[in-house]
Amino acid sequence: xxxxQSLKSAIFDKEEKKQQYQAHIRGLNAYDRHKKFLNxxxxxxxxxxxxxxxxxxxxxxxxxREGYRFIRSExxxxxxxxxxxxxxxxxxxxxxxxxxADMSQYKSGKIGLRWRTEKEVISxxxxxxxxxxxxxxxxxxxxxxxKFSYFEAGENKQALVKLVTCKRCAEKLHYKKRKEKKQxxxxxxxxxxxxxxxxxxxxxxxxxxxxxxxxxxxxxxxxSSVNHGSDDEDEGFDKxxxxxxx
Numbered sequence: 001x002x003x004x005q006s007l008k009s010a011i012f013d014k015e016e017k018k019q020q021y022q023a024h025i026r027g028l029n030a031y032d033r034h035k036k037f038l039n040x041x042x043x044x045x046x047x048x049x050x051x052x053x054x055x056x057x058x059x060x061x062x063x064x065r066e067g068y069r070f071i072r073s074e075x076x077x078x079x080x081x082x083x084x085x086x087x088x089x090x091x092x093x094x095x096x097x098x099x100x101a102d103m104s105q106y107k108s109g110k111i112g113l114r115w116r117t118e119k120e121v122i123s124x125x126x127x128x129x130x131x132x133x134x135x136x137x138x139x140x141x142x143x144x145x146x147k148f149s150y151f152e153a154g155e156n157k158q159a160l161v162k163l164v165t166c167k168r169c170a171e172k173l174h175y176k177k178r179k180e181k182k183q184x185x186x187x188x189x190x191x192x193x194x195x196x197x198x199x200x201x202x203x204x205x206x207x208x209x210x211x212x213x214x215x216x217x218x219x220x221x222x223x224s225s226v227n228h229g230s231d232d233e234d235e236g237f238d239k240x241x242x243x244x245x246x
Contacts, residue, residue, distance in 0.1 A: 018082045031128045038122055041087045044080075098126040099148055099161045100133050103169060109176030113148045113163070130166045137166035144173065 025033055080088070100120065102112035116126050123129070130137040141164050148161045165173055 014081065021083050031124055034124055034128065035122075037087045037090045040083065041091045044084045044087060094121060094127075096159065097162055099131065099146070099163055100126050101131050101146075101163055101165070101169075101173070103132050103134070103172045106172040106175050111146075111173065113146065113150075113161070115150075126164055129164075130169055131164045132166075132169040132172070135166060135169050137168070140167045141165065142167070142170060144170070146173075 025036065028036065096115070098116060099113045100116055102114075105111075120126055125131070128138065128141075130141065143162045143164050145160050146163045147158060149156065149158050151157070163173070
């Protein structure tokens with residue numbers, strides 16, 4: 001009976017802790033939840049109780065060492081709490097989710113990408129702060145999917161990752177593509193105008209030919225009329241018709 005009461009009490013305590021945790025994180029904004037989840041991840045799964053501990057996050061020069069994981073107990077693996085499952089799910093989503101961009105040569109279309117460092121993951125750089133490594137803007141951020149080519153475990157790999165940027169850096173990200181589109185649009189517009197002018201010239205030429213034909217026909221008709229009048233010169237018609245056929 002005592003064992004049943006203890007089990008019942010443990011279940012009740014676990015549920016109460018879950019509800020308290022939920023109530024607490026509901027009152028936090030996204031960035032404060034981010035910081036709490038990372039601290040709790042280290043607390044639940046790490047040997048240290050601070051985010052000063054090295055997190056297994058890839059850097060651009062030193063990717064995750066093979067097999068590196070936090071030391072976890074069998075009990076943690078077998079019966080993790082709701083809080084533990086939540087922060088682990090969050091951490092797992094961070095892994096290979098966001099990247100950092102070097103946009104120093106954006107005008108030539110060269111955008112360098114790398115994984116975030118441990119310090120950047122903890123601070124929210126590239127997630128809550130613009131992912132351009134030379135920009136610290138926090139407002140007006142948007143997320144873009146970019147193709148990331150990298151070298152890992154002796155292989156060249158590619159992945160679609162998220163790059164978070166502010167509005168100004170988003171213009172840099174799309175600068176080359178938009179420039180090429182404008183050039184293509186101008187080229188197409190120029191080609192359209194050239195074809196339109198060529199068609200107009202052809203129409204003008206056709207009109208001139210038709211007008212010339214009508215003029216020749218008119219002259220023949222005039223000549224015929226004059227010749228007919230010359231047969232009747234004795235009737236004095238010419239002096240009355242003078243100037244009427246220019």
